[in-house]
Amino acid sequence: MYHIIIRRLSTQQHHYKLVVIGAGCGGLACASKFAKKLSKNEIAIIDKNDTHIYQPGWTLAGAGLKTPDELEKSQSQCIPTNTTWIQSNASQIQPEKNLVELDDGKQITYDYLIVAAGIQTRYDKIKGAIDALDNDPKHVVSIYSRKYVRNVYNTLNNFRGGEAIFTFPGTPIKCPGAPQKIMYLAEDLFRRNNIRDKTTVIYNTALPVIFGVKKYAAALMEVVKARNIQLNTRLNLVEVRANSKEAIFENLDQPGTMKTFKYDLLHIGAPMAPYEFLAKSPLADANGFVDVVKETLQHKKFPNIFAIGDCTNLPTSKTAAAIAGSNSILVRNLINLMDGKSDSVPKYDGYTSCPLVTGFGKCILAEFDFNGQPLETLPIDQGKELRLSYILKKDVMPSMYWNMLIKGTWNGPGTLRKMFHLGMTK
Numbered sequence: 001m002y003h004i005i006i007r008r009l010s011t012q013q014h015h016y017k018l019v020v021i022g023a024g025c026g027g028l029a030c031a032s033k034f035a036k037k038l039s040k041n042e043i044a045i046i047d048k049n050d051t052h053i054y055q056p057g058w059t060l061a062g063a064g065l066k067t068p069d070e071l072e073k074s075q076s077q078c079i080p081t082n083t084t085w086i087q088s089n090a091s092q093i094q095p096e097k098n099l100v101e102l103d104d105g106k107q108i109t110y111d112y113l114i115v116a117a118g119i120q121t122r123y124d125k126i127k128g129a130i131d132a133l134d135n136d137p138k139h140v141v142s143i144y145s146r147k148y149v150r151n152v153y154n155t156l157n158n159f160r161g162g163e164a165i166f167t168f169p170g171t172p173i174k175c176p177g178a179p180q181k182i183m184y185l186a187e188d189l190f191r192r193n194n195i196r197d198k199t200t201v202i203y204n205t206a207l208p209v210i211f212g213v214k215k216y217a218a219a220l221m222e223v224v225k226a227r228n229i230q231l232n233t234r235l236n237l238v239e240v241r242a243n244s245k246e247a248i249f250e251n252l253d254q255p256g257t258m259k260t261f262k263y264d265l266l267h268i269g270a271p272m273a274p275y276e277f278l279a280k281s282p283l284a285d286a287n288g289f290v291d292v293v294k295e296t297l298q299h300k301k302f303p304n305i306f307a308i309g310d311c312t313n314l315p316t317s318k319t320a321a322a323i324a325g326s327n328s329i330l331v332r333n334l335i336n337l338m339d340g341k342s343d344s345v346p347k348y349d350g351y352t353s354c355p356l357v358t359g360f361g362k363c364i365l366a367e368f369d370f371n372g373q374p375l376e377t378l379p380i381d382q383g384k385e386l387r388l389s390y391i392l393k394k395d396v397m398p399s400m401y402w403n404m405l406i407k408g409t410w411n412g413p414g415t416l417r418k419m420f421h422l423g424m425t426k
């Protein structure tokens with residue numbers, strides 16, 4: 001009898017008008033907007049994680065400019081009160097049945113679904129990386145995880161010279177600027193600690209260029225030259241040998257050919273991959289990302305499903321800034337669908353941003369669209385290293401994230417940009 005009751009409870013179905021998978025940046029930005037329109041019984045947010053992390057701050061934490069703790073809040077403080085929080089993970093989506101199955105076996109049905117589950121870090125794709133991160137934290141570090149970021153600043157600050165290698169992986173990643181931002185900050189720290197002349201700083205990237213947007217790539221090449229940083233392209237880290245302090249890279253221009261680097265310090269830019277439950281669902285494209293129309297964020301096959309953020313195949317950099325630039329477009333399109341209206345909605349242009357911190361007090365504030373064309377907000381040349389951009393990154397953006405973006409009141413800088421640039425043409 002007891003078993004029957006338990007089974008009934010665990011296979012219980014609940015129905016919501018709107019279900020949001022993921023209470024990270026994108027999930028909350030959208031759910032907060034809907035919380036003003038729907039009632040608590042109509043909107044559910046699925047996410048097991050009880051901590052919300054301001055991940056863009058991890059780069060700053062790596063350089064000792066923030067503490068990891070100040071980047072975290074309890075999820076219960078962040079989830080909009082007018083919604084139902086289901087503290088489980090989604091394990092399966094069956095879009096033909098409008099059904100999400102949870103990891104505890106419960107089933108949730110919906111009229112409309114927003115997928116915002118992010119992307120997973122996969123250090124295991126590099127042989128020996130987890131072993132080295134866990135067991136040799138004085139030499140191998142990474143800002144890309146909640147666990148490992150805590151160790152980065154101590155290691156960088158205690159470094160006493162040698163070969164310092166920073167890597168960029170051969171997979172799509174969130175914030176593709178971060179692996180080099182931490183390098184510039186580390187290089188600056190080495191100068192401050194008077195060990196720069198005893199240190200070789202090397203950036204080994206799987207990409208063919210330092211950055212995907214020409215304007216900012218040119219500016220970064222100047223920085224790399226001026227700071228005497230060695231840049232090697234098309235090198236993908238495939239193995240870390242902690243015992244001999246060797247990092248093995250595959251030359252992507254000659255597949256199968258390996259190059260070994262000795263290191264005294266290794267910062268690993270984490271490989272990433274879509275979550276399996278999404279990759280194997282009918283929502284995924286061939287690469288495992290949720291397949292959306294890039295201008296509307298609506299799923300290409302299932303019109304009652306939308307997706308936002310790192311889990312999507314939007315052809316733009318995976319950033320919180322991209323979520324700021326797209327969340328109101330998703331929400332307005334979905335409201336049109338719910339209300340049977342066809343009010344005009346601007347098309348998402350791919351707006352994304354990467355505040356490329358190049359040292360303590362300096363930052364190149366890259367902002368661009370789907371075509372890699374700069375979409376700068378400020379009426380000044382953001383391709384230059386500016387203190388203003390650094391202050392925006394370090395002090396203004398965190399507050400905008402917590403107080404506006406995840407509360408559904410920040411729709412990106414589009415309006416500001418128009419204001420500034422209109423002012424300039426008057």
Ligand SMILES: Cc1cc2nc3c(=O)[nH]c(=O)nc-3n(C[C@H](O)[C@H](O)[C@H](O)COP(=O)(O)OP(=O)(O)OC[C@H]3O[C@@H](n4cnc5c(N)ncnc54)[C@H](O)[C@@H]3O)c2cc1C
Nearest residue numbers: 022024025026055056089090117118175309310319320321
């Ligand atoms: C080191 C670093 C530096 C960065 N720097 C910047 C920057 O300078 N500027 C910038 O704009 N962006 C930056 N970013 C990127 C930014 O943090 C992400 O792009 C953004 O958080 C993506 O939001 P999201 O909602 O797609 O995913 P996330 O915010 O990661 O949220 C995903 C949520 O989904 C949940 N989830 C996962 N699986 C499931 C499941 N099966 N069921 C239910 N829930 C699930 C997770 O628990 C999580 O809460 C940086 C990121 C990192 C790591």
